[in-house]
Amino acid sequence: MPSSAVNPDVRPTLRFLQSLSTPVLPAAYDAPVAMSQSRGAETDGPGGSPFDTAASSVTRFAIEVVAWIAGPWAAAVVLGAWWWAIPTLVVLVALPAVFNTPGDKTVTGVPTPGPIRMLIELLLLVVAVGGAWIVWPTWVGVAVTVLGLAMPMAGLARYRWLASGAPPT
Numbered sequence: 611m612p613s614s615a616v617n618p619d620v621r622p623t624l625r626f627l628q629s630l631s632t633p634v635l636p637a638a639y640d641a642p643v644a645m646s647q648s649r650g651a652e653t654d655g656p657g658g659s660p661f662d663t664a665a666s667s668v669t670r671f672a673i674e675v676v677a678w679i680a681g682p683w684a685a686a687v688v689l690g691a692w693w694w695a696i697p698t699l700v701v702l703v704a705l706p707a708v709f710n711t712p713g714d715k716t717v718t719g720v721p722t723p724g725p726i727r728m729l730i731e732l733l734l735l736v737v738a739v740g741g742a743w744i745v746w747p748t749w750v751g752v753a754v755t756v757l758g759l760a761m762p763m764a765g766l767a768r769y770r771w772l773a774s775g776a777p778p779t
Contacts, residue, residue: 663764673738673754676742676757684737687745711727711772723775724771724773725772
């Protein structure tokens with residue numbers, strides 16, 4: 611709509627509303643977009659890494675969920691007090707959420723070298739399998755163990771990339 615056809619009394623309001631429709635973001639928000647566009651979103655796996663696959667993301671997430679449930683439960687059982695479940699859950703959720711390797715996920719918290727990220731995921735794997743054997747029936751322990759064996763096999767390319775220090779792609 612040309613501005614000459616608008617009542618002069620509403621022009622400042624229209625300019626204000628138009629300024630709201632223009633996003634103003636800090637320069638930090640431009641970097642991830644530019645990096646994603648330069649690599650090409652079609653090469654990125656589900657988690658953001660070009661070496662990540664749907665199978666590795668699904669098995670890794672399933673192990674995380676099992677660790678978040680079985681880990682605190684097992685801590686409460688082994689240590690004999692229910693309140694141990696709370697700090698255990700906080701640590702198990704915070705570790706993978708906060709410490710990320712740049713280029714591995716679409717959202718990066720504290721930049722962490724690839725081998726450290728692998729240790730965090732190994733810790734979650736051990737907690738998931740161990741916790742499942744402690745608090746659930748044997749058949750669930752077997753199922754979680756099989757899932758735990760599938761996780762590194764499904765994400766072998768990603769783990770090689772992380773072990774090499776996760777160089778830029």
